[in-house]
Amino acid sequence: MVTENNNIYSFHFWAHWYFIALVLSPLICFVDYYSIDQGFGRLFGSTIVFFALMLFIARGTENVVFRNYLSAGIILALYYTTWDLVLWQDTIARKGIFYEFFLNRTLQTVAVLFVVDNLTFSDKLMDVLVRLMKGLIVLGAIVSLLQVVYDPFFFTPEKFRESMLHYDWGTNVLHVRRLSVFGFTDVNDVGLSFLPMVALITGYEIKERDRIPVLILILAFFIAVVNNSRYIQLGFFVAAAPVLFYQKRVLRNLLVAAVGLVVMVLFMGVVLQIIGYDVSQYVEERLLDESGGTRILAFEIFMRFFPDNPFFGTGRHLTDDVIVALANRSSQIHVGYLSHLFSYGLVGTFLAFLFWGLITRRLWLVAKKTGFYGSFFGFMVFWWANVTMVYYWVFTFGLILCYLFASYYDSKEESV
Numbered sequence: 001m002v003t004e005n006n007n008i009y010s011f012h013f014w015a016h017w018y019f020i021a022l023v024l025s026p027l028i029c030f031v032d033y034y035s036i037d038q039g040f041g042r043l044f045g046s047t048i049v050f051f052a053l054m055l056f057i058a059r060g061t062e063n064v065v066f067r068n069y070l071s072a073g074i075i076l077a078l079y080y081t082t083w084d085l086v087l088w089q090d091t092i093a094r095k096g097i098f099y100e101f102f103l104n105r106t107l108q109t110v111a112v113l114f115v116v117d118n119l120t121f122s123d124k125l126m127d128v129l130v131r132l133m134k135g136l137i138v139l140g141a142i143v144s145l146l147q148v149v150y151d152p153f154f155f156t157p158e159k160f161r162e163s164m165l166h167y168d169w170g171t172n173v174l175h176v177r178r179l180s181v182f183g184f185t186d187v188n189d190v191g192l193s194f195l196p197m198v199a200l201i202t203g204y205e206i207k208e209r210d211r212i213p214v215l216i217l218i219l220a221f222f223i224a225v226v227n228n229s230r231y232i233q234l235g236f237f238v239a240a241a242p243v244l245f246y247q248k249r250v251l252r253n254l255l256v257a258a259v260g261l262v263v264m265v266l267f268m269g270v271v272l273q274i275i276g277y278d279v280s281q282y283v284e285e286r287l288l289d290e291s292g293g294t295r296i297l298a299f300e301i302f303m304r305f306f307p308d309n310p311f312f313g314t315g316r317h318l319t320d321d322v323i324v325a326l327a328n329r330s331s332q333i334h335v336g337y338l339s340h341l342f343s344y345g346l347v348g349t350f351l352a353f354l355f356w357g358l359i360t361r362r363l364w365l366v367a368k369k370t371g372f373y374g375s376f377f378g379f380m381v382f383w384w385a386n387v388t389m390v391y392y393w394v395f396t397f398g399l400i401l402c403y404l405f406a407s408y409y410d411s412k413e414e415s416v
Contacts, residue, residue, distance in 0.1 A: 023132040025397045029184040040185045045108035052111035065117045069358035076351045077106035083315035105393040116407040140180040141219040147178040156183045191232045193398030195239040196378030203242040203374020231388040242373040302338040313345035336386025366406045370413045375406035
């Protein structure tokens with residue numbers, strides 16, 4: 001019994017430090033990038049897979065919670081891996097099955113979901129994580145400001161600078177993507193980690209402090225605006241949606257939010273003008289430009305090539321025929337859901353939607369039961385993102401924190 005208690009304590013100890021490190025991952029991955037260069041997936045993904053295996057072995061099959069989305073995630077991971085084997089894409093052939101197992105991003109998601117469902121987390125940890133997330137957003141706003149007034153690639157991976165320059169966006173202030181402090185975990189983390197953090201902080205402050213974190217929302221809006229990605233700018237409002245549940249007065253909050261939105265946009269316009277933006281040019285050449293044509297092109301390419309492999313897809317994001325048909329008008333089928341259908345077919349997309357949908361259902365049920373909506377709207381950013389971009393992995397540090405907070409509030413509600 002003493003040994004078992006020590007094991008459980010050890011698991012809780014290491015899990016707590018893992019999630020603290022997770023919030024600090026943009027800084028940890030910055031150090032990693034200029035030293036051993038292993039990347040977020042190896043540092044945090046393989047670690048959580050190993051941790052989940054040890055937890056499963058220690059607890060045994062009869063003493064663990066195993067929710068339905070875990071089975072769906074394992075099946076989806078097997079589907080993706082099968083395509084890797086069919087196409088012989090070198091990874092498994094060169095590195096072996098254990099490499100694929102520990103670095104499979106779908107299995108990494110399964111692992112972290114398993115861990116948060118089978119451990120309990122303290123109020124103190126949640127408070128520490130929220131404080132760290134707030135600090136990260138403040139730091140992010142400072143870095144974003146420096147990227148506007150000094151260098152758009154300040155605190156940015158060199159490989160991303162090269163990509164921007166390749167597309168002639170590096171010198172265009174209206175199109176360059178400013179990654180704030182979040183570029184070293186993944187170039188998509190301004191959308192898929194930063195925005196979920198905004199949702200978590202907002203939901204936590206409303207639930208625990210009965211207040212709206214106005215300053216954090218303003219700083220977050222600044223980061224989103226100067227990033228220049230429209231899906232992130234609109235995604236900010238998805239992330240801020242927990243404010244609608246402030247004091248459980250949704251209709252009143254809708255009106256207040258509408259007024260607040262107008263005030264925030266006007267205020268941000270003044271700020272942008274002060275720091276050197278031509279706001280009218282920004283509206284005309286960025287917000288209202290014609291780059292939405294790449295989404296129309298996505299539908300055209302999809303309708304042309306999808307019927308060739310409708311059930312299982314091609315296993316590839318791009319085939320030679322699609323590259324020729326795109327003719328440099330776009331880099332890809334620029335709608336995530338269409339791209340997934342093309343790559344993995346109806347079968348693979350059904351499995352993906354099942355996995356993502358079961359996670360969403362879980363987060364929604366927790367929100368309804370506990371009144372904490374941060375995790376649900378944080379994950380909804382992922383659904384929104386794939387309307388305009390292509391990203392299928394729900395293992396980002398912001399989304400992981402969504403799973404953690406949902407599990408925390410669910411277990412807290414059950415213990416009352």
